[in-house]
Amino acid sequence: MEIGIVGLPNVGKSTLFNAITRAGAECANYPFCTIEPNVGVVPVPDERLDFLAKMENPEKITPAVIKFVDIAGLVRGASKGEGLGNKFLSHIREVDAIAHVVRCFEDPNVVHVDGKVDPVRDIETINLELIFADMETVEKRIDRTKKQAKSGEKQYLEELALLERIKEDLEKGIPVRAMELKEEEIQKVKQYFLLTSKPVIYVANISEEDLLSKKEGELLKKVKEYALKEGAEVIPVCAKIEAELAELEGEEKKELLGEYGLEESGLDRLIRASYRLLGLITFFTAGPKEVRAWTIKEGTKAPQAAGKIHSDFERGFIRAEVISFEDLEKCKSQNEAKEKGLIRIEGKDYIMKDGDVVYFRFNV
Numbered sequence: 001m002e003i004g005i006v007g008l009p010n011v012g013k014s015t016l017f018n019a020i021t022r023a024g025a026e027c028a029n030y031p032f033c034t035i036e037p038n039v040g041v042v043p044v045p046d047e048r049l050d051f052l053a054k055m056e057n058p059e060k061i062t063p064a065v066i067k068f069v070d071i072a073g074l075v076r077g078a079s080k081g082e083g084l085g086n087k088f089l090s091h092i093r094e095v096d097a098i099a100h101v102v103r104c105f106e107d108p109n110v111v112h113v114d115g116k117v118d119p120v121r122d123i124e125t126i127n128l129e130l131i132f133a134d135m136e137t138v139e140k141r142i143d144r145t146k147k148q149a150k151s152g153e154k155q156y157l158e159e160l161a162l163l164e165r166i167k168e169d170l171e172k173g174i175p176v177r178a179m180e181l182k183e184e185e186i187q188k189v190k191q192y193f194l195l196t197s198k199p200v201i202y203v204a205n206i207s208e209e210d211l212l213s214k215k216e217g218e219l220l221k222k223v224k225e226y227a228l229k230e231g232a233e234v235i236p237v238c239a240k241i242e243a244e245l246a247e248l249e250g251e252e253k254k255e256l257l258g259e260y261g262l263e264e265s266g267l268d269r270l271i272r273a274s275y276r277l278l279g280l281i282t283f284f285t286a287g288p289k290e291v292r293a294w295t296i297k298e299g300t301k302a303p304q305a306a307g308k309i310h311s312d313f314e315r316g317f318i319r320a321e322v323i324s325f326e327d328l329e330k331c332k333s334q335n336e337a338k339e340k341g342l343i344r345i346e347g348k349d350y351i352m353k354d355g356d357v358v359y360f361r362f363n364v
């Protein structure tokens with residue numbers, strides 16, 4: 001699961017991405033930490049993991065992680081091959097969701113590619129490029145389906161009608177994710193790999209002054225209004241401060257956060273929001289060797305969740321012994337939870353819940 005960071009030049013993408021890679025470097029014992037320069041893997045902050053680690057005092061603590069990919073190079077005209085053009089668009093095709101960074105800070109030393117800071121225009125510029133690219137994909141598909149539809153087969157006629165509808169909406173400037181589609185149509189549309197069908201979060205890069213004053217600036221307000229129409233979330237961050245925060249740990253980090261009156265960093269909020277956007281949840285395994293957070297898709301059943309740990313666990317799945325984090329939190333130890341009868345036995349049809357602490361029983 002990957003989130004692609006996009007945005008026009010000079011909006012603060014690299015600054016934010018640097019904060020991401022530094023935050024990732026902190027969890028150096030994580031196996032995925034060494035990857036290409038444009039990929040950053042960060043731990044997902046989770047107080048529940050910290051609690052379980054205190055309870056078990058394990059040899060190793062392993063957080064869930066999320067992967068960000070820095071997709072630089074989008075400029076006006078990319079869909080027509082300007083800048084890195086198509087290469088850029090193919091990178092977007094590969095990610096599962098988009099974090100779209102927009103500039104909401106004024107700074108005379110940082111030029112804006114279009115002369116003036118205007119985040120809504122910036123969002124529209126990029127969204128339009130993605131819409132153009134999708135239109136091209138859809139038009140090609142229409143040509144092909146038209147030929148197939150000559151046979152008169154219902155399946156092709158229906159597909160053609162759907163494609164025509166999507167094209168009309170794209171022409172109106174509506175991204176696929178905001179279109180009114182039925183469940184089966186959504187499934188169908190997935191096969192077209194359209195760029196504007198990917199879920200998006202807008203990351204509003206605000207100024208230090210706005211961060212300090214806590215007042216919602218005009219530019220941020222406009223981004224929020226825009227995002228609301230799409231049902232998208234907006235995460236305000238100040239990339240410059242995030243870069244500083246990522247250098248710090250523990251008390252020092254808390255101190256700097258305190259100076260800005262913040263509980264947690266914008267990056268942590270972005271990580272959490274991205275996790276939600278991807279429809280991901282966490283379950284835990286907790287023992288003296290390792291306390292670990294595992295990532296699964298919402299709706300995953302117990303055997304498949306067990307398969308995340310090891311394929312043998314899925315193949316030989318017998319049952320899962322499950323306790324919700326909330327129940328375990330009230331106990332001093334897993335033994336106490338057992339004595340109180342709080343641990344449930346669940347079978348192969350059990351749908352995992354966020355925060356489940358699990359012990360899988362399996363045949364080898």
Ligand code: GDP
Nearest residue numbers: 009010011012013014015105107110238239240
């Ligand atoms: P990118 O082209 O989108 O990757 O943008 P960069 O991260 O390289 O940032 C462009 C310029 O804006 C750099 O000079 C940054 O130092 C500056 N910048 C980034 N974020 C902020 C911010 O939050 N406040 C201010 N004042 N400058 C920023």
